[in-house]
Amino acid sequence: MSALADALPDVRGKLTPDAPLAPLVWFKAGGAAQWLFEPKDVDDLAHFLGTLDPAIPVMALGLGSNMIVRDGGVPGVVIRLGKAFSYANPDGLTLTCGGGTSGILVASTARDAGIAGVEFLRSIPGTVGGFVRMNGGAYGRETCDILVACDVVLRSGERVTLSNAELGYTYRHSTLPEGAIVVSAIFRGHAGDPQVIQAEMDRIAAAREESQPLRSRTGGSTFKNPDGHKAWALIDQAGCRGLRRGDAQVSEKHCNFLLNLGAATSADIEALGEEVRDKVKADSGVTLEWEIQRIGVSLPLPFRGEGRGEGAVSASDYGDVPLSQPSPLKGRGL
Structure with a gap:
């Protein structure tokens, strides 16, 4: 250190x-x-x-x-x-937002300015930087539908502006370079009545409250929806509703949410997710892809086999450090 x-x-x-x-x-x-x-x-x-x-x-x-x-x-x-990175400044039908701005602040500012089309951000518990990187979306809308451009600081320290087209958006994915930090973004909506916008935000909030375990320790949607399928339906069909591993549980309210009931380790949660993937594959032949980012390193192998890390997992596509590789900082006295 x-x-x-x-x-x-x-x-x-x-x-x-x-x-x-x-x-x-x-x-x-x-x-x-x-x-x-x-x-x-x-x-x-x-x-x-x-x-x-x-x-x-x-x-x-x-x-x-x-x-x-x-x-x-x-x-x-x-x-x-x-x-310093949490702000939303309207200008006509656009909003310039800091990378640390919550979806709730973006949507509320848009409502007050009479900008419609960004209500869905009210339902995503994240920040602008995450929305831009992961093409965050909900209720039929995605970040790529409203993003004009974003300002980014690259890993080299260089500052660049990237247009929507340059981010190569697909479902829950962008080509934003690894290590790049989104510091601001410009969103464009369309003219709307603030009362109508608020009504849509209320509808979205009620729908989330009814269908998702919002007051639990959770990570949101765990797996991406495969083409032609809903992840939650496949999980339910495979008999995983309520499935537990220690204090990690598949939500009984929404099968595509994993919960920490109190003392679950991250290894418990991730291993439960892998068990769900295995059961869905065996039941339907569909391979679920993680939507949740899994970052960092797992505890050493001796901890496995004690209910804390069975079912070793591979690194995801989000810059995880695989167990088979040494820490990038090896040799630095750490």
């Missing part, structure tokens, strides 16, 4: 070593970030990334709603955008 501390750039924001991430994610489980960086502003972030050793991995953390942080923690630097 001291070797890495000596290699970190001077910053005006806040750098915290060995920072617990469980309190910052919705599952309330998982290990610590080797370092947590909360930049003061865009200049601070660009300077930090531009002078940080390229071998040190970085990743962005929003509201932590769609994420499993593995129990071994996250090597390198986790970047969390604070108040």
